[in-house]
Amino acid sequence: MSTRFNALKADAEWQKVWDERRTFAADDNSAKPRSYVLEMFPYPSGKIHMGHVRNYTMGDVLARFRRMTGHEVLHPMGWDAFGMPAENAAMERGVHPGGWTRENIATMKAQLKRLGFALDWDRELATCEPDYYGHEQALFLDMFAAGLVYRKESAVNWDPVDMTVLANEQVIDGRGWRSGALVEKRKLSQWFLKITAFADDLLKGLDGLEHWPDKVKLMQRNWIGKSQGLTFRFALAAESDTRRVTPGDGIEVFSTRPDTIFGASFVAIAADHPIAQAIAVGDPAAEAFIARCKQGGTTAAELDTQEKLGFDTGLCALHPFDPERRLPVYIANFVLMEYGSGAVMGVPAHDQRDLDFARKYGLSVPRVVSDGDKAASAFEGDEAYTGPGTLVNSHFLDGMDVEDAKREVITRAEAGGWGRGSTVYRLRDWGVSRQRYWGTPIPIIHCEACGAVPVPKDQLPVVLPEDVGFDVPGNPLDRHPTWKHVACPSCGGEARRETDTLDTFADSSWYFVRFASQPKDKPFDKAAAEKWLPVGQYIGGVEHAILHLLYARFWTRALQHLGLLDVAEPFAGLFTQGMVTHATFKSADGRWLSPDEVQSGVETATGTPVTVGRVEKMSKSKKNTVDPTGIVDRYGADAVRWFMLSDSPPERDLEWSESGIEGSWRFIGRLWRLFEGNAPGAEILGGEDKALSRKLHGTIAGIAEDIEALSFNKAVAKLYELTSAIEKAPPSAARTEAVATLMRLVAPMAPHIAEEAWAAAGNEGLIADAAWPQVDAALLVEDEVTIAIQVNGKLRDTLTLPRDMAREEVEAAALASENVVRFLEGRAPKKVIVVPGRLVNLVA
């Protein structure tokens, strides 16, 4: 009579039902409390991978659970569809990036549906379609009009493989984040978004993000890098060699340690500093030095070992508090033009780099902060002192502590008009120009007469031309015969379209707003979007901790600034999930092998032994991927979902294993046997089973807590326990109820078997629409508790006693225990600790 659960049949059947009934379409006008659950949308690279499955399963469980607890849930899905791989495919295979991308989307959409995710497909969007990127262009123009967009020539990160510019956030260890190629510096005219205008807001906003991981907030704080100090100007001495510079300009520097100003013994400027550039003209030695500075690598090891180098410009700076004091001005390789003003005051005693530099060039090293009793004016040793202390050898600052001295110097600089207290950020503006085809065209027209002119909004979208070729490297838009030639919208004269496209991170900076509201004629409707936003729970990988998550926060604040949306932070809750990993294998001759090329330690094809490598993130390059498609077809969607949630806490890595998925599949089988036994018509024997009912209600409450906390592994463990308890329980009304309730408890995680059982049990409607079971609070209170009995802190016995037993009685029961008597060896306890409901500790 017992039949096996036919996962393939049930999966197909229920997925069809959900689809046809649009079960998971969110109702904008619902009166229920709202819940916006979102996972980071995928790049349509071809097929989904296990990382996607894990990510989307987590979000799905939460979305389904929220539906069951009475929320109107928005759980949408879309495609981050612009980007380099489509162009690479075009170059390699001669296909069109659009065709390639849309095919991948179709494939991946089918794969996601195959997993039964509760997604609102009505709101599906792809960033590569004009009805998305056209609205993005409109937003870009709004920002342009508000002064949040500007164009400037600057040294940019050029990726020679992808042949495009990269933002600072996209350069990892001196290499392009996607291509891995060493990045070069180039001077180009680029469009920038003024993210620095929001530096402080973005920093302060982090404090309010209680449901973000501290780790991510810290990374963003460090990335924004706020420093407070003094910006001031060194005047140049008249006797300086000023043939090539204007002495009146002086040199502006920034310091976070204005208190140490009397310890300055030199001034250093960056190789790119205008004064350095001016000096290099007609001075071959200076020119050669500057060239040498630019050669240095930017990798960790190189920076660590690189020597501090300087070039004496012959200029002399005047100390602001003591015009008699002259400081030599050096061009130095350790000063960055991009930070502060590209020049520093060198205080060798209290800054390690300055000390290295001073020792090398024999400059004086005056101490100005005492270190304990060390206060001599000449600083000894090769380790700079950067700690707290009292100011010494510093005239009017002597005797002050560091913080007071900072304030004093800033006050005097401001009074004297030669400096001001200032804040400097490490964050730089977001360069968004990309010299690529497959991206959002920047809606600007360049006119000789009128300059950069925005495309009038009624001419949006600026659509990508379809007829482009990828046979030669470079940007196909730039060499398209007609596309870029247009009339100037302002004067009507001959003009040229901007041929750069927007960084694809712009596309992902507002898609969550478009999901919430998608009118045809504008990017979104303010009121409609605000009904859903901010996203309640956002789930994705940590690799986006800075890039995407910072850009999206900026974009949202920009929209708020423009008055388009009254939301400051886009993601109220953030969860960064771990990766799916797998062992790696290498053949005897060093080739990576995929798991199915290996059998019991040898390569199947050659019979030679393989080296088992580290467990690493699944990646194509290491060939340790497992394709979800085959697995789902073999075990069914529920088993795969179940495995993704089991064992590993969601923030940690999950190691894929064949035996793990087998285990999940076995559990689905156990569930089915229970559900089948509960079919209507089955005779109900017996009545109460208090222990089982108590277990059931404890589990209902526990799982709800676990799911809300995204502790899926714990919820899974509790479901295993409950299932075992039901299996072992003799037939009773309580058992029948427990099985019926179990269906709803597993429904968020294993929705197909739950629907199948729900229908078989003769219930109306879908379990997806059913309510989460109510907890009977009275049942949660146990009448009896197990008390640990310790003698001198060591466990000697456990006793099961009535819950409200009086303290004295509990103590007496403990003293009566055989083991306790034995360990007390006739002594009377000196002290008795009774923790109600927990333990008794007898101290002898």
Add this chain to the structure above:
RNA sequence: GCGGAUGUGGCGAAACUGGUAGACGCACGGGACUUAAAAUCCCUCGCCCCAUGGGCAUGCGGGUUCGAGUCCCGCCAUCCGCACCA
């Protein structure tokens, strides 16, 4: 170098505000059912010892406490982020 996280059986992990360490899963081993296999079910499963009992165990060394995986101090290891940021 700076900042952060983590460390518990063979493995993945639980353990609420300090209160029975190892729930639950995987693997291994044993057994039942079967002609057999699959499937299923049951049992054992941290280490050690003079074994109906006991000792030792949460990276290492100290400390606080009646009691420490949990708190404090000092180490070690691994992983992640940033990287000449003035």
